[in-house]
Amino acid sequence: MIKRRFVATLLLAVPLSFPVVAYAADGGAKTNDDDPSINALGTGVNQILKVLQVHPDSASDSCINALKEMHAAQDQLSKEEGHENNQDVEVARDVTASSMEDVTTICGTDARTLCRESAGQNPALAAACHALPHEDD
Incomplete structure (x- = not known):
């Protein structure tokens, strides 16, 4: 139980201890791809x-688990993009996109539940909840 909380805290805190930047190396999702x-x-x-x-x-x-898979896919995409004329880049992009969609679905459900239950009690949470993508996006 303690290990799960530590992993959750680490996976969620590292990407957001910095402003959202354009590369997955900070722990967040990649936003600077071609x-x-x-x-x-x-x-x-x-x-x-x-x-x-x-x-x-x-x-x-x-x-x-979805976040771990997304990070692994992003790492693989970064490796593939580093090689010239690599035909596997598109496959790596597809895998990365699929893992990001999984995170959006799975973690999005957790985030929306938290918003429904607690956003009224925490102004910072309410602001973050307001910025969530719509479920059909």
Whole structure:
């Protein structure tokens, strides 16, 4: 239980201890890719992470696992982009986009639940909740 809380806190706190920047190395989602759809997905993921950072214990195990998979996919994409004329870049982008969609769905549910239950009690949380992407985006 303590390990889960530590991992949740670490995965959610690191990306948001800095302003959302354009690269996944800070722990957030990538937003500086050559593919605009990756950037849009990354922006949505980072908004969800802002909500969950307020109360990291609200992140489910499924969310934590989805974040780990997203980070692994982003790392692989970064490696593939570093190689000239690499045909695997598009596959890596597809995998990254899919993992970001999973984070948006899974962690987005956790974030929206937190917003429904606690946004009225915390102005910072209310502001982060207001910036969440709509579920149909």
